[in-house]
Amino acid sequence: MSATSATVTVALEGDRRYDIAIAAHSLQNLGAKLTEIGLGKKSKKVLIVSNPVIYKHYGETVATTLKNAGFDAISLILPAGERFKTANSLQKIYDAALNHRLERSSVIIALGGGVIGDMSGYAAATWLRGINLIQVPTSLLAMVDSAIGGKTGINHPQGKNLIGAFYQPSLVWVDPQVLQTLPTREFRSAMAEVIKYGIIWDRELFDLLAQCDRLDQLRYLSDDLLHTILYRCAKAKAEVVAKDEKEGDLRAILNYGHTVGHAIESVTNYRLFNHGEAVGLGMIIAGAIAVDMGLWSAAEQAQQVALITKTRLPQTLPADIDQAAIIDCLATDKKVEAGKVRFILPTAIGQVTLSDRVTTELINQNLRKILA
Amino acid sequence: MSATSATVTVALEGDRRYDIAIAAHSLQNLGAKLTEIGLGKKSKKVLIVSNPVIYKHYGETVATTLKNAGFDAISLILPAGERFKTANSLQKIYDAALNHRLERSSVIIALGGGVIGDMSGYAAATWLRGINLIQVPTSLLAMVDSAIGGKTGINHPQGKNLIGAFYQPSLVWVDPQVLQTLPTREFRSAMAEVIKYGIIWDRELFDLLAQCDRLDQLRYLSDDLLHTILYRCAKAKAEVVAKDEKEGDLRAILNYGHTVGHAIESVTNYRLFNHGEAVGLGMIIAGAIAVDMGLWSAAEQAQQVALITKTRLPQTLPADIDQAAIIDCLATDKKVEAGKVRFILPTAIGQVTLSDRVTTELINQNLRKILA
Numbered sequence: 001m002s003a004t005s006a007t008v009t010v011a012l013e014g015d016r017r018y019d020i021a022i023a024a025h026s027l028q029n030l031g032a033k034l035t036e037i038g039l040g041k042k043s044k045k046v047l048i049v050s051n052p053v054i055y056k057h058y059g060e061t062v063a064t065t066l067k068n069a070g071f072d073a074i075s076l077i078l079p080a081g082e083r084f085k086t087a088n089s090l091q092k093i094y095d096a097a098l099n100h101r102l103e104r105s106s107v108i109i110a111l112g113g114g115v116i117g118d119m120s121g122y123a124a125a126t127w128l129r130g131i132n133l134i135q136v137p138t139s140l141l142a143m144v145d146s147a148i149g150g151k152t153g154i155n156h157p158q159g160k161n162l163i164g165a166f167y168q169p170s171l172v173w174v175d176p177q178v179l180q181t182l183p184t185r186e187f188r189s190a191m192a193e194v195i196k197y198g199i200i201w202d203r204e205l206f207d208l209l210a211q212c213d214r215l216d217q218l219r220y221l222s223d224d225l226l227h228t229i230l231y232r233c234a235k236a237k238a239e240v241v242a243k244d245e246k247e248g249d250l251r252a253i254l255n256y257g258h259t260v261g262h263a264i265e266s267v268t269n270y271r272l273f274n275h276g277e278a279v280g281l282g283m284i285i286a287g288a289i290a291v292d293m294g295l296w297s298a299a300e301q302a303q304q305v306a307l308i309t310k311t312r313l314p315q316t317l318p319a320d321i322d323q324a325a326i327i328d329c330l331a332t333d334k335k336v337e338a339g340k341v342r343f344i345l346p347t348a349i350g351q352v353t354l355s356d357r358v359t360t361e362l363i364n365q366n367l368r369k370i371l372a
Numbered sequence: 373m374s375a376t377s378a379t380v381t382v383a384l385e386g387d388r389r390y391d392i393a394i395a396a397h398s399l400q401n402l403g404a405k406l407t408e409i410g411l412g413k414k415s416k417k418v419l420i421v422s423n424p425v426i427y428k429h430y431g432e433t434v435a436t437t438l439k440n441a442g443f444d445a446i447s448l449i450l451p452a453g454e455r456f457k458t459a460n461s462l463q464k465i466y467d468a469a470l471n472h473r474l475e476r477s478s479v480i481i482a483l484g485g486g487v488i489g490d491m492s493g494y495a496a497a498t499w500l501r502g503i504n505l506i507q508v509p510t511s512l513l514a515m516v517d518s519a520i521g522g523k524t525g526i527n528h529p530q531g532k533n534l535i536g537a538f539y540q541p542s543l544v545w546v547d548p549q550v551l552q553t554l555p556t557r558e559f560r561s562a563m564a565e566v567i568k569y570g571i572i573w574d575r576e577l578f579d580l581l582a583q584c585d586r587l588d589q590l591r592y593l594s595d596d597l598l599h600t601i602l603y604r605c606a607k608a609k610a611e612v613v614a615k616d617e618k619e620g621d622l623r624a625i626l627n628y629g630h631t632v633g634h635a636i637e638s639v640t641n642y643r644l645f646n647h648g649e650a651v652g653l654g655m656i657i658a659g660a661i662a663v664d665m666g667l668w669s670a671a672e673q674a675q676q677v678a679l680i681t682k683t684r685l686p687q688t689l690p691a692d693i694d695q696a697a698i699i700d701c702l703a704t705d706k707k708v709e710a711g712k713v714r715f716i717l718p719t720a721i722g723q724v725t726l727s728d729r730v731t732t733e734l735i736n737q738n739l740r741k742i743l744a
Contacts, residue, residue, distance in 0.1 A: 013386055087459065098530055101704060126498070129525065129536040130618070153501065158470055164501040165537055246502070332473060 004223075006231045010148070010238040012168060012245055020148060020172040020234045022227065027061050027175040030136065031069030034107065037171060039132055042105035046073035047096055049120040050111040051080035054138050057181050062111055062136070071107075074100050078116070082270050085115045085155045087163075093123035097131075107132040107170075113139035113186070114146035114275070118161070121152030125167030133169040138178045140190035140218075141276055144197070144233035147172050149241040149254075159332060160262060160270075166246050174234070176226055179218055187218050189276025191311040192257070194229055196283060199304060200253045201236040203350030205229070209307055216312040253352050256344040257283035260363070263329040267322055273314065280313040281370065288366045289358055290345035300349050316372040323367050327360055376595075378603045382520070382610040384540060384617055392520060392544040392606045394599065399433050399547040402508065403441030406479065409543055411504055414477035418445040419468055421492040422483040423452035426510050429553050434483055434508070443479075446472050450488070454642050457487045457527045459535075465495035469503075479504040479542075485511035485558070486518035486647070490533070493524030497539030505541040510550045512562035512590075513648055516569070516605035519544050521613040521626075531704060532634060532642075538618050546606070548598055551590055559590050561648025563683040564629070566601055568655060571676060572625045573608040575722030577601070581679055588684040625724050628716040629655035632735070635701040639694055645686065652685040653742070660738045661730055662717035672721050688744040695739050699732055 005023035021033070034040060046066055050059060055077050066073040076096040078089050097108070108131060110120035117135055124133035137147035153164020179187070198206030208228065214220040221229070237254065244250040261282030265273055273281070287304050290296035308315065330341045340356040347353050377395035393405070406412060418438055422431060427449050438445040448468040450461050469480070480503060482492035489507055496505035509519035525536020551559070570578030580600065586592040593601070609626065616622035633654030637645055645653070659676050662668035680687065702713045712728040719725050 087463070091459070094528060094535060098528060098534065098704075126525075126535050126537055128534060129523065129538055151501065153498075156466055156470060162470065162500060163466060163498050165498055166501055332470075 004227065006227070008231065008234045008238045010168070011242045016168065018168060018170055018172070020174060020238065022174040022176065022230050022234065024175065024177050024223070024227075026173065027058060027136070027178065028065050030062060030173055031065035031067070031071060033171065033173065034066070034071065034134065035069050039107055039170065040069070040071055043103040044070060044072045045100055045102050045106040046071045046109060047093075047100055047102060047106070048073055048075040048109045048111055049093055049116055049123070050075060050077055051116055052077055053080060054112045054116070058111065058138065058178060062109070078119070080115070082115055082155070082160075082275070085119055087154060089119055090123055090154050093120060094127060097123065097127045102127065102131060104128050104131055107134060109134045109136055110147075111136045111138065113137065113142045117142050117147050118152055118164075119154055121150075121167055121169065122154055122164055125152050125165040130167065133167065135169045135172045137172065137174060139182055139186055140179055141186065141193060143174050143176075143230055144190060145193045145237065148234055148237045150245065160266065174230060176223075176230060179226070182218065184217055185274070188216055188311050188313055189274045189280070191215055192276040192280035192283065192308070192313055194233055195304070195307050195311070196256050196279065197233045197236045198307075199283065199346050199349060200256045200344070200352045201240065201350060202232055205232045205236075206307070206349050210303065212310065215307070215310040249354060252342065252354060253344050256346070256352055257286055259330065259341065259343055260285045260326070263326045264317065266329050267325045268318070272318065277314050280308050280311070281315070281317065284308065284315060284370060285363070285366045286343060286345055288369065289343065289362055290347070292362060292366070293345070293355070293358070295353065295355075296346045296348070300346070303349065304346075316370050317367065319371045321367075321371070323364055326367065327363065330363070376599065378599070380603065380606045380610045382540070383614045388540065390540060390542055390544070392546065392610065394546040394548065394602050394606065396547060396549050396595070398545065399430060399508070399550065400437050402434060402506075402545055403437035403439070403443060405543065405545065406438070406443065406506065407441050411479055411542065412441070412443055415475045416442060416444045417472055417474050417478040418443045418481060419465075419472055419474060419478070420445055420447040420481045420483055421465055421488055421495070422447060422449055423488055424449055425452060426484045426488070430483065430510065430550055434481070450491070452487065454487055454527070454532075454647070457491055459526060461491055462495055462526050465492060466499060469495065469499045474499065474503060476500050476503055479506060481506045481508055482519075483508045483510065485509065485514045489514050489519050490524055490536075491526055493522075493539055493541065494526055494536055497524050497537040502539065505539065507541045507544045509544065509546060511554055511558055512551055513558065513565060515546050515548075515602055516562060517565045517609065520606055520609045522617065532638065546602060548595075548602060551598070554590065556589055557646070560588055560683050560685055561646045561652070563587055564648040564652035564655065564680070564685055566605055567676070567679050567683070568628050568651065569605050569608040570679075571655065571718050571721060572628045572716070572724045573612065573722060574604055577604045577608075578679070578721050582675065584682065587679070587682040621726060624714065624726060625716050628718070628724055629658055631702065631713065631715055632657045632698070635698045636689065638701050639697045640690075644690065649686050652680050652683070653687070653689065656680065656687060656742060657735070657738045658715060658717055660741065661715065661734055662719070664734060664738070665717070665727070665730070667725065667727075668718045668720070672718070675721065676718075688742050689739065691743045693739075693743070695736055698739065699735065702735070
């Protein structure tokens with residue numbers, strides 16, 4: 001692995017595989033890469049799906065590199081934000097696919113963060129029962145998490161990601177340079193997922209982060225450290241996904257902090273916290289529960305909290321939050337089995353276990369501890 | 373294979389497999405079978421999706437057998453007909469899944485024909501990114517074709533089956549007894565698909581049918597012949613699907629008669645012909661094109677037409693049909709590659725080939741031949 005470019009290969013069941021290619025200033029080479037991996041042979045048609053801000057910054061670069069490589073691309077700009085990850089936005093992608101006459105061998109490019117990636121991925125999974133998908137994540141969260149692993153989907157009015165499919169991209173194309181335009185709040189919330197990989201899988205990554213004084217803004221990270229973070233997170237996720245593509249027990253560990261996190265997001269109507277912020281809170285609660293259950297040391301939980309502090313992620317819940325609604329929400333979580341909520345709990349930094357023995361009382365108790 | 377019960381196993385990539393179980397009067401044993409294949413261990417919840425007529429005849433039998441086996445089932449009745457295979461109906465299945473709190477280990481049972489099977493299958497494929505699916509086909513068409521092979525989906529306002537997923541059921545449960553309530557027109561149109569298997573894969577089946585005097589009503593078929601038809605068709609489809617789950621070249625042969633058939637259905641707004649009738653017309657045209665191109669003998673085409681005559685399927689198109697619209701519609705077909713329409717053409721009874729050399733002129737010429 002060089003300091004400026006690296007490739008992680010995701011090897012799946014059968015002989016299916018795809019690359020996560022990480023290289024600064026690589027966005028302008030995307031068209032040539034598509035040709036290199038065999039796209040454009042049968043159909044030259046490409047549909048780029050993006051949001052207004054991202055497209056303003058990077059749309060022309062992507063459109064140009066595709067044109068130079070001989071592709072016939074059109075762009076669809078959808079409004080930004082989780083509340084637009086709906087059946088309605090999905091229908092717009094389908095309509096664009098129909099109007100541009102995409103064929104099975106055509107390509108959808110998701111140019112954006114998690115919302116664009118999830119929706120476009122789901123559209124690619126389901127249009128003509130599956131066409132080629134390229135993920136070009138432009139947020140740190142999408143780079144380290146949502147663009148890798150094949151989870152795609154949209155929200156149901158009553159729950160996040162309830163509708164979806166496992167569908168792998170042909171390529172994940174990561175240009176760290178695009179993070180320069182990422183808002184600070186987005187950066188911080190993605191750091192929650194980065195810390196997550198340290199806790200569940202990669203102690204070395206955790207230690208590397210612990211050596212930094214500040215983790216709350218991109219400018220405090222050297223190019224090398226940023227590259228290492230992107231590489232190690234992609235590698236961690238690829239390893240987990242390769243071993244367990246469709247959410248058996250292993251893949252479930254990626255949901256560390258997410259069980260309670262999702263409930264917090266949902267109960268606060270996805271307005272108060274973004275995904276990463278909620279995951280950060282979920283990790284604090286899961287860690288505290290693990291300590292209470294005697295599974296994890298208080299010292300390591302303190303190390304986790306210290307790292308979260310360096311990112312300046314929120315560490316408290318509104319005093320008037322509806323705790324009963326959080327508990328109820330946990331019961332409708334996708335990860336529920338036989339009516340029991342399954343928690344991912346740390347046992348050491350770099351290692352977690354699954355437990356369905358977390359009591360409602362224990363959850364409530366630890367929610368109360370972090371009320372503002 | 374006994375005369376009254378038979379099982380065809382569909383073996384897929386990896387170690388995935390499922391059974392197509394064919395047995396008269398078996399509907400009442402469905403609950404026990406679900407337990408036998410390991411469902412109900414984690415979640416007892418089942419959502420039965422059906423249409424009003426089918427549910428009136430068989431709903432109680434299914435609800436009772438599930439209850440007796442300890443399942444917690446609710447039913448959702450959706451309006452019958454291709455025009456209801458929409459995003460709107462799909463949303464109703466999602467809402468029922470949410471209200472009944474289906475978990476990943478819960479089950480959706482599709483109790484009905486192709487429309488119910490396709491929609492429920494797609495809902496099962498996409499709810500929580502995939503839950504268990506049982507196909508209980510109640511039409512001959514669904515038994516020999518749509519319930520087997522994992523194609524699921526809904527229609528886009530501008531085209532049939534444009535939105536969908538490949539998703540395999542855990543079981544296909546075929547009780548030929550339920551065909552007693554099948555309308556004659558439905559029976560006939562399914563016979564088009566039965567004849568299709570004879571042409572593309574199973575000469576013995578073709579010869580067996582050719583020995584019958586009449587094929588236009590269920591009552592002309594002995595129980596043995598009906599069973600043999602169901603078994604041989606399921607076997608043919610299972611063999612093709614096992615070798616090619618996701619529509620490479622081999623699976624494409626299942627679309628014999630469908631290329632033009634879909635276009636005819638679409639141009640006549642899905643009102644004049646049902647699916648099987650359109651496929652029958654498509655087979656007549658594909659056969660005639662194959663003869664014109666020197667790929668097939670006129671004598672065997674005559675045998676195909678003779679068999680279609682025995683089913684009393686329509687053999688002519690309205691004189692004022694919009695031929696240009698049919699040609700245009702072919703260009704948006706899912707099977708289009710590099711802008712070329714791919715035809716499946718017979719070379720002998722039991723054998724077909726793929727061709728992208730069929731000219732528009734040849735299509736038009738053969739459409740004209742069967743104008744009323």
